Amino acid sequence: MAEPVTLAVLGAAVLTEGITFLYGQATELLKRRRERKDQAALVTPAADDPVLAGRLEPVPVDERVLEERDEELITLTERLGSYVHGIRPVDPANTELIAQVEALRSLLELAYRQRITFRGEEREPAGSQVDVVATAKRVDGLLVAARIDSVRGGRVNVDVDVEEVGETGTVYGFQGRTLGG
Template sequence: MTDPLALSVLGAAALTEGIKFLYGQATELLRRRRERRDEAAALEVEPAEVPELDGELRLPLRADGAVLERVEPDLKELRRKLQDYADGVEEVASDDRGLLESADAVRRLLEAVYGQRITFRGEQRAASGPVVEGGIDVDVVAGYVAAVRARAVTGGATVRASVRANEVAEGAEVIGVDVDRIGG
C-alpha cells in the first residue's frame, strides 16, 4: 500500500503538474473506454505531456480492459475530485490531505489499469515503469511451475512473485521468478 502523503514532498508546481497528468490520463482513458466499449482490443493512450518522473513509463500506455471495467466507477468518481485542481480553479496545496488521497487513489487505479508504476521525481517510492506480478497457490506440484517466467526483464521493471505449494513431488521444481536476463 502506498502512502498518499508521498505526494506531499513535491513542490506546488510539481504537484500541480502531477495532478494535471493524472486527471488527463483518467479523462482520456474513460473517454476512449466509452468510445470503444464493444471492442476487445486493449486501449492505448499516448500522453500529451508527461511530468518529470522518477523512472520511465513504457509508451504508449496500454490499458487492461478487464481491470478498467472493474475500476471504472471509482476512477470516474475520483477524477471528479481532481477536476477543479487540474483546471486551475482551485489552488493545489501540498498539505491538503483530501487532495493528496484523491490524487494517490487515481494514480493507484491508473497503475493497476496500465500495469506500470507512476512515480513523480522526488517521491520516496519505487520508480515508474512496468510491474510484473505472478503468483502460484497449489496443493501439489508434480512438474515445473514458475510464478513469473521471462526471457528478459529490462531496466525499470519491477518483478514480484509469490509461491505457495503444500507438496512438491520428488524431482519437481517450484520457482518464484525464472528470468534468462535482467537489464538491457
C-alpha cells in the same frame, strides 16, 4: 503498489502538475475505453512529460483493472477535476487531496502496469518496476501472480501468500519470457 505517501513532500506547483497529468491520463483512458468497440486493445500512451521522473512506456493497458474498477476511476477523476480547473487551490498539506491523488495514481499504475513518479519524489522512476501482491486461502487450479511476455527493462516484484495449495493446484509467482533487455 502501496508505499509511504511521497506526494505530500512535493511543492504545490509540482503537485498541481501531477494532478493535471493524472487527471488527463485517466480522462483519456476512460474516453478511449468508452469509444472503443472492436478495436485493438488500449495501449498506455508513451509519456515523456516534464512532470514525470522517468518515462511511461507504451504497453497494453490491463483491461481487467478498468473493468473491475471503472467506477472508482471515474469518481476519483471527477473529484480531482476542481483542482485541475483551478476551482480549488492545491495544498500539499491537504491529506484528503493527497489520498485521492495517491488512489488515482495507484489505479493508473495498476492499469498501465508501471510506476508513475513525479519529479522530486523519492521512489523508483516512472515506467519502472511492477509490484504484484497476491493472497489466497486455497489454490486448486492455476495461480499466476505475474505473467510477462516481454518488457525489455524494469523490474517486477512479486509477493504471493497462499495458505494452502490443493492437490490439483499450481502457483507461479512469475511466469513468462523476457523482462530485461
